[in-house]
Structure formats: C-alpha cells, structure tokens
Amino acid sequence: MADRELSNEGPDRLLPHQRGLVSDLLDSVFSRTLVVWPPGSGIVTSLVETCKEWLNKEPEARILIVTDGSLLRDQWLNRLSNASLPFVSIAASDYRRLEVDTSAAINPWSSIACAVTTIGVVRESRRLESTLQAHWDVVIIDGCHRPGPGTLGALAIERLWSHSTIKSVVATTFTPQTLLTFPPHGTLAGSCRILSLKFEELLEHSALTVSAKVVKLTPAERKLLKTVLALVKGAGEGGVVGHVGSELMRRANSSLITLDTSLRVLIARSELRSEAAYEDIEDVAPDEELSDLPTALKEGLFGIEQLQGLVDLINGVEIDSKADALATLLTSELPSGLVVVFSDFADTVTYLVEHLRGSGLAPFALTRQSMPDERAETIRAIESGVGVVIASTSAVQGMDLGTASATIHYDLPRTAQGMVLRMSRVNRIGRAVGPSIALVDEVTLDPDLLSRLGVSLSDELDRH
Amino acid sequence: MVETRSFVDFSSMLSDDMDLAHVPPEMLVCDALALMFERNLTHLAVLEDGRPAGVFSHRSLARHLTLYPKTAIDDLAVVDMAEQVPEMTVRSAYENILENINRHGSVLMTSPHGVQAVATHEVVAKYLAQVARPYVLLQEIELRLRSVIESIVPTGDLGALLNTSLHGKYESMKKPVPNRLDELSFEDYRTLITNNRYWGLFAKVLGGPRMLAVARLERVGLIRNEVFHFRGTQSLSDFEALVVTRDWLSQSRLMRATQIQETPDGGS
Secondary structure (H helix, E strand, O other): HHHHHOOOHHHOOOHHHHHHHHHHOOOOOOOEEEEEEEOOHHHHHHHHHHHHHHHHHHHOEEEEEEOOOHHHHHHHHHHHHOOOOOOEEEEEHHHHHHHHHOOOOOOOOHHHOOOEHHHHHOOHHHHHHHHOOOOEEEEEEEOOOOOOOHHHHHHHHHHHHHHOOOEEEEEEEEOOOOOHHHOOOOOOHHEEEEEEEEEHHHHHHHOOOOEEEEEEEHHHHHHHHHHHHHHHEEEEEEEHHHHHHHHHHHHHOHHHHHHHHHHHHHHHHHOOOHHHHHHHHHOOHHHHOOOOOOHHHHHHOOOOHEEEEEHHHHHOOOOOOHHHHHHHHHHHHHHHHHEEEEEEOOOHHHHHHHHHHHHHOEEEEEEEOOOOHHHHHHHHHHOOOOOOEEEEEEOOOOOOOEEEEEEEEEOOOOHHHHHHHHHHHOOOOOOOOOOOEEEEEOOOOHHHHHHHOEEEEEEEOOOO | OOOOOOOOOOOHHHOOOOOOEEEOOOEEHHHHHEEEEEEEOOOOEEEEEEEEEEEEEEHHHHHHHHHHOOOOOOOHHHHHHHOOOOEEEEOOOOOOOHHHHHHHEEEEEEEEEEEEEEEEHHHHHHHHHHHHHHHHHHHHHHHHHHHHHHHHHHHHHHHHHHHHHHHHHOOOOOOOOOOOOHHHHHHHHHHHHHHHOOOOHHHHHOOOOHHHHHHHHHHHHHHHHHHHHOOOOOHHHHHHHHHHHHHHHHHHHHHHHHHHHHHHOOOO
C-alpha cells in the first residue's frame, strides 16, 4: 500500500524514472537542465526530493523556486513543508516589505536562503535585477512554457536561464513545443541538457481507457439542450462565434447550474455594454472563462432574449437525469473504494455535492474555493481510499489521486490534453487503475469529441 | 512574545501587479499629460537616476496654473510642476499614510532600494472597494432573501413555517425559534427556502429545480463563511456566484411577485 499514499516524498517511495531524474539533477556537470515530462509523472515529487538532497549535501545552499501563479506557489510550499524543507513564500507585498527592511547596499533576497515565488514577482525590472544578483545556487522554474512569448514573464525566465551568477537552473515543462521557443540553444548550449520522458512511456504503465455511458433525458431537458444546440448551430461553426457556441454546449453538457450561472453572467454583461465592462472580462480565470464572448456580445451575435429564453427553459426543468444517473452509478454500480468525479466547473461540483446528499451519499467537494478544513477532510478521504470526491479539474493539479478505485467524468474536457490532465492525477505510473466512465447525454453527445479524447461509446443507452 | 505588527499594512493595499509609473524630470509636461491620458493615470513619480524628484499630477498642474495663470506650458518640463510629497514606507502606520494622502494628494512609497509606488486616494479607494465588495453583495443577497420570504409567506403563517423548518436546529441549541425574519441567520433563510415541504411556495418565484436553489445558496453560504472568517481572498468565480445569486433573487417575475404583494387590496 505504501506506493498508494498521497504523500510519496522520500527516495524509497520514488518510482524508477523519478529516481533517475533526481540522480541526473544531482550530477553537477550540466548547469542548465530543461525537463520535459508529461503531467502525472511526478515531477514536483522528484524536484522536492532533489532539493532535499541538495540541502543535505550543502545545508547553506540558496534555492529559488519560481512558479506561474500563487496557487502553484502554495502547492509547492505545501509539498516542501511536508518534506520539512525550510522554504518561505514571497509574494509582491512580501518583497516590498523586504525592500523596506534592508539597506540599499544589501540585496533584499540576501536574508532568505530558500524561497518559492512567482514569475509575477520577479518579472518587474528592479525585482528581476536583484533576483539575478542574489547568488542562487539553484533556480527551479516550474512551467517555463506558461508566459507567452515576448511577455515580461518570458523575458524574466530567459534572463534567469542565462544569467552567469546562477550556478544551476532547472526549467520544467510538459509540452515539447517549449523546445522550439525556449532558449537552451543560446550561449550556454554546451552546458545545457534536455531530459525528456515520452508520453508513451507514461501510457505503458497507465490505462487511459474511458467508456461513455449515455444518459436518457426527460422531455424538458431535451427541449433545453436542443434549444442550446439550435442556438449554437444558428450562430455558425467557425471563428469566434463557433468557439463561444462550443463553450455554451460544454456548460450545457456539465450541469443545469453551470449553464444557468453562465447565461445569467452573459445577460448581465451584455446589458452593460460599456467598454469598461468588456475590459473587466479579460480578467476571468482560465477555468471559468468564456473567451471571445465580449466580441460575440458586442457584435450582437447572441441576443439577450435568446439567453433569457434559455434561463426560462432551465426553470422548467424539474428532474436532472444526469445527476440522477451519477447517483445510481455511485450507489449501485461501482465497486467500493474511492470514486473521483471530475468536472471542469466549480458550480457543478457544489451542485453535485448537494444533489448526492439528497440521495443519501456524503461526498467530499474539492474546488479552488474549498476552505482549508474542507480540503484537509477531502485529502484524508483520498488517503484512506474510501468515499466519493467531486473535484474540479483545476483544483486537483499537482495532487496524487492514485488511491481512486474508479473515476467518473461528469463533463468532458474539450481537448485530449485536458483529459490527460485529469487522468494523470489518477493513473500514476506503476499503479493499477479502476474503471473510468464518462457521462454524456443523448442530445449533446459529440462522437468526434469522444474520439479525440479516446473515449469509447457504449451502444446501450443507460435507461433508469 | 506577542507579535505587535499590524496584519494589514500598506503593502497589502498595493496590488501585486501594480507597476510604478515614472518619468524623467526633463519630460515635457505635454508628453507627460499624453502618457497619463493614454494609460489612464493621475499621478507620475518623477525620478532622477532612480531618486525621487517629486510627483507630477493633475493636482500639481492645477496648482501651478492657479499660482501662475499666464504660464505657457509648451516648453515646461514635469520637474517644473512636480510637487514635493512626503516619502513613507509600507511599514509606516497606514493611518499616517492616509492622513498624508489627504493632505498632499499623494505619498511616495519608498524603500532603501528605490521608489515602490505612488500612493493616492485611488489606490486606497480601489483597495477598500475590493475589501467591501463581498460584504455589500452578501448584504444584498441576505436582504433579498428576506424580501422573498416576506413576499411569499403571509405574516400570520410565518411563525408556523419557522417553527417547522428550524425547530430541530434551535432545540439542539436550547434556544427558542425566532419569530421575526430579521432575527434569522443566513443558514436559517437557506433552510427555510429550500425546505422540501415549502419549496413549492418559493419555486413559484425562484423557478427551477430545488437542487439548483440549494446549490446556489450553499455556495453563497461557503463564500460567506470565508468572507466573515477572513479566510484567504475571493476568486473571480466567487464574485460571479454572488452576483448571479443576487440577480437570480431579483429576477423580473420575482420583482413582479413582490409588487403584487405590495399592492393594497382593491388597488387600481
């Protein structure tokens, strides 16, 4: 059971490829390393172990970890803290205080030996200069592909990578595309190496097979979804409108509440047609965005009346067949153990938890909004390998859900990579996996999408 | 030893993505004004070799033109019109920073390593608006929930409804069930409205399946806990959930129902 536990730091618990990475990174011949590993291969676990080894060998070593955002920064900090490593978190406000507390002759970073910060903090010009001059032994850049080309973030990463006073830089990415844009072929090419783990190697040890169950709908649900479908088709298939349409479909495919929430947000936004209102929309978090909607709304491609009509149809729906099908699956069809239900939407997670409680189940919710005590309770359930966890895809990034005996995709991601992001949490290398089921409805079922995601469709309708 | 440092200092009031807007002393006033217009700025730090030489702002321009009304500004540089404002640090007591902003229009937030920001009323207002926003939304939601109940339940029936829905909870706390709406907690409103027995009443104005109402109000309850217990910060999706719930509670047919309730018997 040891390899099924949530926290698997420690050399004995590392898998062979992870041990290989630790050993490669401890080899000091190369000062610049780009690690291209697919999600789910345990890169953070391996890097935490490497930091431990570095600090064991050189207790005075100065290590800086740079992540893409505060959520990842906090996840790193948790993993480092679990491994009893003395890292501190530095946000922009912390850095301003550091600047005030140190004299001009002293680098503000000098009082900190090991830190986790974000690209957003170090990209600002003065902060970048002091970061470069802080004599780090090791800088780890997690997700070096994330800042767009030519942005301040990308520029900061490039300078950290090539700065001569930093002894060793390890940059990670999960997309081989990075190799085309990342600068390992610059002045440091001679002392640079690329460590790749092919996705196929990961697949060899995993079972990424998902089968779809088709849910039969009530007349009111069919009417709602067919209206969404007609609206989307009427709006055309290509460009901005097609994209917006597919987003609406995705939400319709997820749950009533997610569609209802999105429609109400759209109605509110389209009523606020000022430029300022559209600018605000740019700040939408990635997992919640309806990108390109401002353009579609500005151009009047979706009318408020049409959207309001959909809200009225939702109000007419009395039974949620898909949520009922989930309850049936959980109560009578799946083996006992831990079942993880994925959705891309936090609203859907909250809704399903409440719905399942009505069916006599006691599921745990995991979203980015989960409070610390709730999260801790959910993690305990995951560790014990028993229970039902309803999780948003973004909330489980970096987590090990290898104790799951089955997984259910309540809605489907739009790309194969999105599917890999989910399955990689469950299908850990070297561990057995249970059944994985996608719930789809008869109206919005898209055979092309299922094929892209590698989901096989069962012929029989699930009548309940 | 007890920590005496304030948990809220001015560093928390400066947003993480706030870049210092600064110009060299020799920049022409016209160019500086164009920059301010383009980037929607009201204040610019004037820096000479990284050291502060004042603040150029709409206020400093107005002050100069008031003192010297016949000045032609075409050839003037920002340093000619910059104001000297106090220099403080993010460690200074924020009450003192606010007082100085009130008195001078702005304060330069400095450190031994250089100027970090120009603190203005706008920075403070933005911070306070951000802090206050969830409270205001939650207040609206709670008042609207109260209004929904008032519009649906005849005053004479309220006591019985409250007793049926909340008896168990209050009995376990050994407290009497409240008999006035404004004595209820948010959880009480939620329990009452989503109670299986009474949902038929509320569904007439709220619409949709009961589970949708349950999930929406539960999400608000979670956010409310987070807000009132000062746990972390609210995400954009939290704000959207609050706004959507507020708007859901004030949708047109709900308003119509409220208006019907408010129309006196035999009204025209």
